[in-house]
Amino acid sequence: SQQGEEDPQALSIQEGENATMNCSYKTSINNLQWYRQNSGRGLVHLILIRSNEREKHSGRLRVTLDTSKKSSSLLITASRAADTASYFCATTTRLNYGNNRLAFGKGNQVVVIP
Amino acid sequence: DTEVTQTPKHLVMGMTNKKSLKCEQHMGHRAMYWYKQKAKKPPELMFVYSYEKLSINESVPSRFSPECPNSSLLNLHLHALQPEDSALYLCASSQDGGPFTDTQYFGPGTRLTVL
Numbered sequence: 001s002q003q004g005e006e007d008p009q010a011l012s013i014q015e016g017e018n019a020t021m022n023c024s025y026k027t028s029i030n031n032l033q034w035y036r037q038n039s040g041r042g043l044v045h046l047i048l049i050r051s052n053e054r055e056k057h058s059g060r061l062r063v064t065l066d067t068s069k070k071s072s073s074l075l076i077t078a079s080r081a082a083d084t085a086s087y088f089c090a091t092t093t094r095l096n097y098g099n100n101r102l103a104f105g106k107g108n109q110v111v112v113i114p
Numbered sequence: 115d116t117e118v119t120q121t122p123k124h125l126v127m128g129m130t131n132k133k134s135l136k137c138e139q140h141m142g143h144r145a146m147y148w149y150k151q152k153a154k155k156p157p158e159l160m161f162v163y164s165y166e167k168l169s170i171n172e173s174v175p176s177r178f179s180p181e182c183p184n185s186s187l188l189n190l191h192l193h194a195l196q197p198e199d200s201a202l203y204l205c206a207s208s209q210d211g212g213p214f215t216d217t218q219y220f221g222p223g224t225r226l227t228v229l
Contacts, residue, residue: 031216042118042204042220043157088156092216100208100216101170102147104156 012111019076021108023089024069030092030100032065034074037086037107046074046087079112086110118221120205126227129195135224137188137205146188147218148180149204157204163188165210195228202226 013019023032031050035043049056049065049072056063062075076083089105118139127133137146145164149157162170163182171180177199179191188205202225206218 033217035220040202040223040225042120042222043206043218045217045219048217094216100145101159101162102216102218103159107154107156 009106010109010111012113013079015079015081015112015114017079019079019083019110019112021074021087021089021110023072023074023105025072025089025091025105026070027093029067030094032063032072033090033092033102034061034063034072035088035090035104037088039085043088076110079110081112081114084110084112118205118207118219120203120221120224122224123222124225124227126229127192127195128229129197131195132191132193134192135190135203135205135226137190137221138186139207139219140186141207141219142185142209143207143219144185144210145208146182147206147208148188148190149206151202151204151223153201161190192226195226197228200226200228 011019029051031048033048034046036046037043047058047061047063049063051067060077065072072089086107086109088107090102092100092102094100121136147162148160150160151157159172160174161180166182166185177194181189202223204223205221208218
């Protein structure tokens, strides 16, 4: 199964700055999602962008998807200390009705310095 | 209620022990998942249950045995584990797999240590 791959993998920024993370994948997808994980805890879904969408916003989050380049980016604007976390992109491949496989990328560790 | 609960939060077991991890959701989701996550790595899919039937087994060793007693519950039975099985085990659920229902909701995980 394919995996998304994010670049860069570690990012340290000052509070108030914007943080940008990238993700690339290798095969056709149904959609791409971004998840956040605070240290050693469960993942929280942030945003889903479908394969026929190019850009999506949710609050301070902006996600882009370029299916021709098989890449996506996540932008967090006006970062806050609470945004410190690991961020994973995940691609969804549908197997059949009721089944889909979520393949996670390596993740980006973001540290927001107050 | 958009919560997935997992018990226990932490588990320490010996290689000869038998233990179980439990997961519960009350969102009416019909797909449930087990993931394994090692430190500083992404989650890796282990099993998928769809409508209470095992639909995906990602070549997981038989010392891990999943069970879905009903649509709200998912168990992972552990037996004769190895120290390398120590990890964070995450449970997730999603709706019935329709085209716009791929969001997965994760529990907080069980931190497993095998001695």
